[in-house]
Amino acid sequence: MSGGGGGGDGGAQKMEDQRQARVQAAVNAINSIFNGSPTLKGVGQANTFNQGQTYYNADGSVWAAPTKAMNATTGDRLDGYLNGNLNIWDGSSGGYNVLDQDAINQALRSGQLYTGVQRVAGMDRNAMYDQQRQAVTDLNRRDVDRQFLDAERANRFGLARSGLIGGSADIDSNAELQRRTNEGLIKAAGIGDQAAADLQTSDERSRQNLISMAQSGIDTGQAAQMALSQLDANSANAASARSGATVGNLFGDLAQAYLYGQQQQGARAGAAPYQQWQPGVSSNPRSSYAGSTS
Secondary structure, eight states: OOOTTSHHHHHHHHHHHHHHHHHHHHHHHHHHHHTTOOEEEEEEEOSSOOTTOOOBOTTSOBOOOOEEEEEEOTTOOOEEEETTEEEEOOSOSEEEEEEOHHHHHHHHHTTOOEEEEEEEOOOOHHHHHHHHHHHHHHHHHHHHHHHHHHHHHHHHHHHHHHTOTTSHHHHHHHHHHHHHHHHHHHHHHHHHHHHHHHHHHHHHHHHHHHHHHHHHTOOHHHHHHHHHHHHHHHHHHHHHTTTTSOOOOSSTTIIIIIIHHHHHHHHHHHHHHHHTOOTTOTTOTTTOOOSOOO
16 A cells, blocks of 8 residues: 555544654653753643734644645635635645644644743752652661660660679670661661662652553643652652661660670679589588688
């Protein structure tokens, strides 16, 4: 099948080309917003068409009035308006274009014409991801610091009560405190990285959903508005979820496990001379006497 430019096929192809152009314009608007580029959008939906007035598409580009071809033969007289001027065919063979009033009315009915244009500032999403990472990391670092201070104080008091300050138990327990603190800080950074990745994933999922909707028929103006709204929603959700992931309890078992073990070890060491005594053995330190009985 060749030469598909005539008759109804040509009209169908024109409509499909226009549909594809609208889809691409909507997709471009979505990508532009998600990429952080400033965009334009049409504002002030038009209800009537006045020749000589400038109209805009939903993406802020200047709207070009559609025309249609008129064929003429010698002796025909055809009237039509093009750019505000009455076109009259005066006798020679050929053709000319006139405004397609049906297409204009359809554009008005479907809300595709706008009387003005507005510039929409882009959102720097990379900066937003960095802010999310930093906010979540800082939140968890503060928690690590708070837990360390509480654990260090409890450890110090426990050592003092047991008379172990300055000894190996003091040194070892403080080294354990520092080790757990470092692990907590590393964990806090990892939680921050994950929070930023989660926000970026949400954005990309929203972008793909909107592109699918654009391919299904939403216009550029709707696509741009929905993209901005979705980005705002993703940011709000991310902010509210910042306190959700935490480093957990880093030192909860330190006093109960490590310090208690050190205390018990110290107690056993102190009682060792007595624990070695057996009944009937003269080496009992409580009963042995090295002096003379005479």
